[in-house]
Amino acid sequence: MKAKRPVSMAVTGLAAAAVLVGLPMCAAAGNSAPTGGAGAAVGAAELPKVNMAAVLKAAQIDPQRPDQTLTDGAAKHVRKVERELAERGVLEQKYVDGHYGTATLEAYSAFQRSLGYDGLAANGIPGHRSLTALGDRAFDVTHIVQPGKRVTYDGATFNKRTKDMLLESQRLTGVTFAVEQGSYNPGGDPTSAGTHDGGGAVDLYVDGMSPKKRTEVVRAMRKVGFAAWYRSPEQGDWGPHIHAVALADPDLSEPARAQTGDYYLGKNGLANDLPDDGPKVKPIRTWEGYQRTH
Structure with missing residues (x-):
């Protein structure tokens, strides 16, 4: 771990007395801050900031890219994360490049395991607690994303963030909505290929919905921060339904994370790797981004 930079402080007279009794210097000096010279105090150095939402975006997209393209607005934050992973010996220095590819994903998972996490908590996607631990004395975490506690909705399990997104949709x-399958459901439906093992995932029944209404629902879900698609029986071994995964959810399973990355890259989230066949919603926003604009 990195040590804090030493803080120098020159104090004399009344200012020194203030330090001894724990008062702010301006209070000891009649609310007049000292100006220049030996009476000025130097505060502790401010740590760099790491935008958690930006890192999460890169962690979803970059492993799905066919090249080393960097995610807009995320690379400088990813580099700070990668530097600390390299400091801890879980990432080779050559991968400290701002691209949250598979090497960084695996390194972050190794760091999570070093903290005693396993399962979803060691999925390689930064959660608030692990990212704060990584940044100890190196960076502060901003734009925090919290999935919240596990709750139920229409008889299925979700985290609070996903439930709030469904209610807004x-x-x-x-x-x-009628829920066909919720989140945190490992092995619940073999046709899901693990997508619902973690958080953020939902399947909705579409019985009684017209094609126009299905499209309206998918569009609304995308608007509030889901990667969402209508799935037809022609696409796979399943009945008609709407499938959605919450963007930037730290609890995503690996297949669900891959689907969110594909969505950002304009794909349909299926193994056939075809172009996105859903209604276009631009710009793509997370739940937190949607809340800031509404």
């Missing part, structure tokens, strides 16, 4: 469309 309902409000926008006027449709009462």
Whole structure:
């Protein structure tokens, strides 16, 4: 771990007395801050900032890229994370490049395991606690994303963040959703290929929905921060449904993370790697981004 930079402080007279009794210097000097010379105090150096939301975006997209393209607005934050992973010996220095590719994903997973985490908590996607631990004395974490506690909705398990997103999608469309499959459901449906093993994932029944209404629901879900698609029986061994994964959810399973990355890259999230076949919603926003604009 890196040690804090030493802080120098020159104090004399009344200012020194203030330090001894724990008072702010301006209070000891009649609310007049000292100006220049030996009476000026130098505060502790401010740590660099790492934008958690930006790192999460890169962690979803970059492993799905066919090249080393950097994610806009994320690379400088990813580099800070990678430097600390390299400091801890879990990432080779050559991968400290701002690209959150598979090497960084695996290194972050190794760091999570070093903290005693396993399963979803060691998925290689930064959570608030592990990212804060990594940044100890090196950086501060901003734009925090929290999935929240596990809750139920229509009989299925979700985290609070995903449930809030579903409720807002309902409000926008006027449709009462019927859940076919929720999150944190390992082995629940073999056709899901592990997508629902972690958080952020949901399948909705579409019985009684017209094609127009299905599209409206998918569009609303994308608007609030889901990677969402209508899935037809022609695409796989499943009945018609709407499948969605919450962007930037730190609890995503690996298949779900891959689907969110594909969504950002304009793909359909299926093994056939075809172009996205859903309604276009630009710009792509997370739940937190949607909340800031509404």
